Amino acid sequence: MKNVDRFNVYVFIDGTFTQGRKDSLGDWAYEGDYIIEGLTINFHACSNEKLLTQPGVKPAPGNNWVYVAIKGSNGKYITSGNGLMIACNRSEKKEWERWLLIFDKKGVSIRSHNNKYISTENGKIPMNCNRKEAKDWEHFGVTYIDDTRITIQGSNGKFVSTEGGKPFMMCNRKQPEEWEVFTLEPFPEEST
Secondary structure, rough: OOOEEEEEEEEEOOOOOOOOEOOOOOOOEEEEEEEEOOOEEEEEEEEHHHOOOOOOOOOOOOOOOEEEEEEEEEOOEOOOOOEEEEEEEEOOOOOOOOEEEEEEOEEEEEEEEOEEOOOOOOOOHOOOEEEEOHHHHHHHEEEEEEEEEEEEEEOOOOEEOOOOHOOOOOOEEOOOOOOHHHHEEEEOOOOO
């Protein structure tokens, strides 16, 4: 079987794991390879419970949400700007750079200060922050690559990119590279 026939699947599962192999952070459990219609699927799973306890992401007890600022590898913050296209080009975190991460069975949705959700736009056009509710294109997978850095993967299976600080962001990268790495910083409402 060729390497291109292998797919990595990351899903969120409520609760904790009792089986499988976990990495050094203990958040991912390797469950094995599954062959479905001739394709090998390398299946991984992450519980929202475990993701919520990672460094820098500390929701209040009993909540499934947390306020954060999201900093790109370019050292700039993601901003909702005018509520349309998002960008990773702000030097300071203010109201437009505060995001509410909401964890549910579909993954993580990201809501701005104006109560609109970020959409992947299925990777076809720049990402927008103009959705009134979180449907498939407004849910993401978050993967920790070390104690503070993450990648963000859209429902289209592609990774979110800062585009190096251009006035737009895309969700169209096949593999995470430097521009697809982010840091979550706690940013409670009372801090602005």
